[in-house]
Amino acid sequence: MRRIADGKVRPDWRQQLAAQGIAYNDTPTPDGGTMSYWREGPFYDFTSSEIDALEKGAATLFEMCVAAGDFVIDHNMFQLLGIPEFAWDQIKRTWWDDETEPGGRSKGDFSPSIYGRFDLRYAGEYAGRPQLLEFNADTPTALPESAVSQWYWHQQTGQGTDQWNAIHEALVEAWKRNLTRLRQARTHLLSPVTIHFACDREEDSGEDLFNTEYLMETARQALEPMGYRTKFLYMDEIGAGDVQAGDRFYDAQGEHIDVIFKLYPWEWMLQEQFAKQCFRDMADPRRDSTVWIEPPYKMLWSNKGLLPILWHLYGDDPERRDLLLPAYFESERPEWMTSYVRKPLLGREGANVSIIVDGITVASAPGDYGGPFVCQAFAPLPGFPDNRGGEWHPVLGVWMIDGEPAGLGIRESAGLITDNLSNFVPHTIDHSEFKL
Template sequence: MRRIADGVVRPDWREQLASQGIVYNNEIPAPGGGTLSYWKEGPFYDFTSAEIDTLSASAATLFEMCVAAGDFVVDHNMFQLLGIPEFAWDQIKRTWWDDETEPGGRSKGDFSPSIYGRFDVRYAGEFAGRPQLLEFNADTPTALPEAAVAQWYWMQQTGQGKDQWNAIHEMLVAGWQRNLARLRQARTHLLDPVTIHFACDREEDSGEDLFNTEYLMETARQALGPLGYRTKFIWMDEIGAGDIQAGDRFYDPDGQHIDVIFKLYPWEWMAAEQFAKQCFRDMSDPRRDSTVWIEPPYKMLWSNKGLLPVLWHLFGDDPEKKDLLLPAYFESEKPDWMTSYVRKPLLGREGANVSVIVDGVTKISTPGDYGGPFVCQSFAPLPAYTDPRGGDWHPVLGVWMIDGEPAGLGIRESAGLITDNLSHFVPHTIDHTGF
């Protein structure tokens, strides 16, 4: 793994990105005023095939570990420790159990499709040890079109690598087909044709959430349109939510019942909305045609930094798996020996409210709107790659998981040790022809 600082710069790269939908390219505020380019044109990271194999195998193992961690949380009713409201517990269990059966053949679960997620890992190549999990963006990960589309066209147009780890688009199409086929089997009441709604937050004004949602809607259209499914975009604030106890349902502005909806909107935000209890009550009623939400409620188990100490509790002594993790504890249980660590809020995003403590001294602390509880994860500095023009860059590798399978790689790098909303997206190659 190496950072190549002086790659080909396409003369029309900004226009290329805009034509591919990356309209939020210049949204990073510059420290001295103005804006910076979110996309890095020129620099890129190059990997050997063996390194990509390691990343893929490690991600597959991490996913298995996260499944075990989810079982542990559900079996031990640890929802309160993760800050999950009680009215959501039963439906998290039902979607987690999926279509498992109890003795006698009765269904325990409630199948709800899951399409995607992203592991953010620390990695510096095959001579620096295995990838280590920083967090699992399991519910609402973005930077998907950059990874799936923009960097693929970049490689084709610049010719700077023999290959790229990028089967994201094809696997999304296959994932929609597989999951909706299972959903039709589980929910025989669904009308034909089924309309899948797609929604995001109108208040996010950069266009990033909107385009990520539209891209996922396009992959669903490619997958399901030939099978008679329809897709329809709405804003989250356009969802009508009546009194579920009185028999009302969720509907869109045209009065159409929402049968299935993908929402790029975090479950913890939904749990704080006025209609939250109605949403979970609607899902849990087996007598009526309830709305199916994608991603499913069980993602609240994984899109929570509390997953990190659970994983360490389960696998911290496992000689085959502990190297994929960094020691992590809930702040209330942090051992005395841990004096260098990263303090993260359970439900923080974009690097907000994160502190880096080294030898008991706070070195960096970011502002934000997220409060506690917090988890403490051992501090392991991100690898530093020095740019010939000056400064070090620190990459976080985002391994995309599509329907539970490793699918590709997207990289964000930052000038500091905390990857926040000032980070840049940088493309990658496999076996760059210059080496």
């Protein structure tokens, strides 16, 4: 793994990004200026064996997260994760999927899950295995630039022999498989089924909107030939009648919302006025309720409380502990842990994260997220110098599509906290000009 600081620069790269829909490239900075989110020129190069290590590590981490989900449900640990009681039953029901109880009765509902992203610390094959920083399991973004923009960059610049990027194709297949299974599980769904796609109108950069539109396009490619329709709306256009009186969720045109993908975090939805109604609707014994993608069980993984639970389960496992960093709920942090990263359970983009080294706070990021917090052992992100004397710290985002590793997107920052001022940087495999 190496950072190539002086790769090719396409003369029209800004126009290329705009044509691909990356309208949020110009990021506002605290001083009132702007910076480019996409970094043209530099890129990261990997050997094939390093990509294999990332792929195998991510697959193993996913298995570990499944075991952690079982552990939370078996031990009723929802309160520790800050999840209100009215959501517990539907988290269980969607987690159990279509498993059956003795006697053949369905234990849960089949609940489609399309994607997620592991954020990993990794410095190459000579520096150990990749290590989990967090699991963006509910509403990860940076998807179009990972799936589309960096692939076009690779083709147009001719750098590297390959790229780990089967994201788009995997998304198309995920929609096909999951919606086919959903129709089998919910035979009442009429044809044509409409899949709604929604995001927050208040997010003004355009990032959420385009990520949602991109996912809608992959669903259209997958499902239109199968007789499905796709339809966009904003979250504030979702209408909610009285579920207990037989009313359901519908869109602005009065169409019942059978299935909806929402780029809107579950923890936000839990605070909405229709939150309890949403979970009562999902409890409909006729299973004629709205199906939400991603499903409620993703609250078990998108919560930073996953990190100490994983460490509790695998901290003594010689085969798997190297994929993790020691982590504890703040109230249980051991005395020996004096260097750690303090993270809110539900923070995003580095907000309210602090780095403590030998008991002293050396870096922190502002934000609106409060506690509780978890403490994860501090292991500095690897530093790669550039040609101007600076140093960059990458976080490797491995995309999990339908539960399988499908590709890589990298964000780098000048500091050790990856925040909303980080840059997206493309990657290659086996860039021969720079092989050692």
